[in-house]
Every structure is written in C-alpha cells, then in structure tokens.
Amino acid sequence: MKKAALKLLTNSRWFYGLLFVFIIIQILSLSFFMPAWFDEVYFADISNSLATQNKFLLTIHPLSTHNTEIFFYGPVFFSVQAFIIKYFGLSPFFFRFPVYLCGVASAFILGRTLFLITDKIIFERIFLVLLFTNFLICGSLSCGRMEMMALLFVSLSFFIFFKEYIRDNHGRIIISNILSGIFFGAAILTTPRSCFLYLLLAVPLFEIFLKGIKVKNFKLIIVPALHVFLSFGVPYFLWFYPHLGNATEMINSISPAAKTQFSFSSNHIDINSFAWLLIDLTFLILSLLNKIRVPVYLYGFLISSFVFVLVVIPWSYHHGIMVPFLIIIALLFIFHIQRKSSIRFPSAFLITIFFIQLFFVIIKYMIIWIDLPERNTEALKKIIQKNIPANSRVIGNYNYYYACINNHCLFRSVEDNVDNATGKVVPVEQKVDYLVNTYKGDYIIVQGDEDGMAAPFIKTNKFVKVASIEIPEGYKTFWQSNRERFGLRGSSFYNGSIYKRISP
Secondary structure (H helix, E strand, O other): OHHHHHHHHHOHHHHHHHHHHHHHHHHHOHHHOOOOOHHHHHHHHHHHHHHHHOOOOOOOOHHHHOOOOOOOOOOHHHHHHHHHHHHHOOOHHHHHHHHHHHHHHHHHHHHHHHHHHHOOHHHHHHHHHHHHOOHHHHHHHHOOOOHHHHHHHHHHHHHHHHHHHHHOOOOOHHHHHHHHHHHHHHHHOOOHHHHHHHHHHHHHHHHHHHHHHHHOOHHHHHHHHHHHHHHHHHHHHHHHHHHHOOHHHHHHHHHHHHHHHEHHHOOOOOHHHHHHHHHHHHHHHHHHHOOOOOOHHHHHHHHHHHHHHHHEOOOOOHHHHOHHHHHHHHHHHHHHHHHHOOOOHHHHHHHHHHHHHHHHHHHHHHHHHHOHHHHOHHHHHHHHHHHOOOOOEEEEOHHHHHHHHOOOOEEEEOOOOEOOOOOOEOOHHHHHHHHHHHOOOOEEEEEOOOOOOOHHHHOOOOEEEEEEEOOOOOOOOHHHHHHHHHOOOOOOOOOEEEEEEOOO
16 A cells, blocks of 8 residues: 555656646535535625725624724735625635635645755655645635635745755845745735744744854844744734724724634634644654654744644634644654654554545545535525515525625625624624614525524514525435434525515
C-alpha cells in the first residue's frame, strides 16, 4: 500500500489528474452542498446590502443590529462578494465560488511553502492530499463563510515571509516583510479572527529582531515592528478606528457578541481540529523522546494552534482556517524525524489518517449525489414564484433566502437572533411583534408546519396556510427516509409550508 501511495504521489500526471477531478466534483456540488444556512445568509445579506445600497446592513435581522451598519468584520470579504452580486447575481453557487477559489489557491500556496521549507515535492503533495480529503476543509470550501478568503491572505503572507526567512536572505527582507505585512493586514480586514494566526510568524520575527541586535543591524531590528504595524496598525487606522472608535470603544462595542465566541468559556470542541492537534502533539513527543531537534519556529506554530483551538469557538467552520497549518505542523515534524532517525511509524500513520479522512469525504459526496432530488433549488424557485408574488414581504427560514431574494421579495428571518448590543437572544414576543406589526410580513415560509417555528405567528390569527413545499414531489429520498436511523433530526432541505397574511 505504501509503495502504491508513493507511486501515485510521485507521478505528476496521475496525481494532478485525480486532484483536478476531485476539484471539479467539488465545484459542481457547490450550489447544493448544503442549503443556505445562518452564517452564509448573514454574510450574503450584508454583501447584498453593500451591492445594492452601499451599506453594511444586516436586513434579515434588524432587531439584532437596530438598523446600524456592521463594521467589526472588516470590508474585504463583503466588497468582493458585493462585486460578484452586482455582475453575476446572488445565488448559492456564485456566493460560494469565490470562497472556494480562495481555498484552492491557499492550498497550493501552502503546499509550495512546505516544499520551500523541506525541498521535497512529496511533502507538498501529501499536504494537498490530506487537505482536500479533510472533512472540515471540504465544508469550509463550500459553505460561503469568509475563512477561506482570509486563509488566502494569511497563506500569501506566510509564503512571502518564509521564502526569505528560510534562505536567510537579508537583502530583500524589507520588501518581503512589507508585502507579508500587507497581506496579513488584508486577512485581518477579512476577519479579525485571523489575528490568532499571527503567532505563526511571531517566533521567526522575534529571531530576526534578536539577530539584528546581536549584529547591530538596524534593518533587522526594525523589520518586526514594521511587520506588526502593517498587519495590525494599518487595518486599525484604516477601518476599525474610523468605524468603531478607539481600542476601548471598539472592545466595548463588540464584547457582548464576542463573549459567545470564545471556546474556553463555551466548552465546544471541534473533533477535526482537535484530532490534528493531538497528532501534532504525538509527533512532538516522538521527536523529544528521540532527541530530534526541530526549528524553534515549529514550536511557535504549535503554540499558535493551541491558542486558536482554545480561543476560537468551533460553532461552524471557524477552524477551517487553522486546520491547514495543523497539517503542515505534522508534516514538518515528520520531515525532521525522518531526516534524523529510521522511525517508520509516521508514514504508516499518515496513510491511516488519509484513508479515514477519505472514507468520510466519500460518504459525504455519496449522500449529496444520492439525494440530488431533495436539493433541487430550481423546484423550490418555481414553488415560491407560484405561491408568493414578487415584491412581497417574506418571513422565513434561512434555507429559503436565495429563492425569495431572486423572486424580488424582501426577506426577514423567522429564526432566533441575538441582539448585538447585549449578546442576548431577542425574545420571541418581540420578534413576532416586529415581523407582524412593524415589518408587516405578507408571507411566512418555514420548514415543518404550524407546530414548528410558524406557531407564534399562527397564534396571531393573521396567517393561513396556502401551500406545502414537497421536494421531490410525491416521495421521500433515501436520505429523508433514513436520517433518523443515523440519530439525526428527521428533516429535509426545503420541505415546509407557506402561509399568507389574511388580516392587517
């Protein structure tokens, strides 16, 4: 098995051919990989607002933001998506496609960085194989969140920095650090969570600083400060300070919502990133037991991983930006272990990990293709166009967002939302009162029936059911019929009900 794996990895035609096929499969499945969901709709709505009103508004949850603009994410992701919306429209595929492209580009940049460090193409290809078969990464590539776009900027920053750092090239160190700092600043302006990845560069920068002091080289001394300023100072003065105020005001404005985002206070564990962290620790222990010296920066990578996993809560695909570096850490440990010992354990271990990951990814895409009839967005559009007139005010679940927006309807979420000013969930009574009496919703479209999320609205006696949504019509797909056997909630992508307002 090991010989077959090595043969495949060293044969460029077969390796890149199979990788290309896998990438095409992922691209073809983007629009129906999952239904529209909270995070995606949240970001899509802000992007759509920027494209149509030139404002960073979250219209689906006005009670969360009190109709104020959202600035704490930064403008990069929304600006890119607003451009796509203006010229290609708002749809699951076109909203997810830029994210996917950024993730793929990041994979190849990080793989090339690994080759730069090890000078072995085999490690670059092993990295690509492990990354593209990782379940969390597959989701991150296809989910419409901003992590993969931020990862692209971090990857560019990482590559440009290490290209000169590994070669110990001081002649171009100022230029490389300026570019590296600019790209890391772009990552911060895509999502502030990127700042937790700065520890990846902290140890090498500190080494450069110490070396500058030792040899009395002002250029080397100033480089770390310049990098920090470009990475954090420029985003702060360009965006966060003008929109959120000084550091104290910024912390006060985002702290209620941010308190729910910390892993150490919420006891959430992401199995994927945590498993890779354990793998990294296993290789660390193996290298220590065999007295194998590894570069100091590798310990900085590990510390960065610890901090990220500890602090950033894995509610959805937040850890997608960290897992590629967890894989890199493992491969770098293996590289140094194999250079200085005859231990064969790491290779067999990696092959086992690959097949475990591949198994779950294959199952995921098998489910997608088996249940294509359930994921038919065109059928959903036709049902909505038939039962909800254009320009109507709609109240609904997130998975109906794209279809309603493309029917030229206004859309507000029926689901729970948090008040950004307090960090607390908006009371149901307040939500119902706003959507019924202030927003004056014309239609409600929800999964399930009157016993579900529509119940509080039905009790107002102002809505009556006018249609059922059944996709595919007349039968249940394999996955719809068997979800509960796997311990999952019995539901479907789009099946639900449509209610029309009958009373002012």
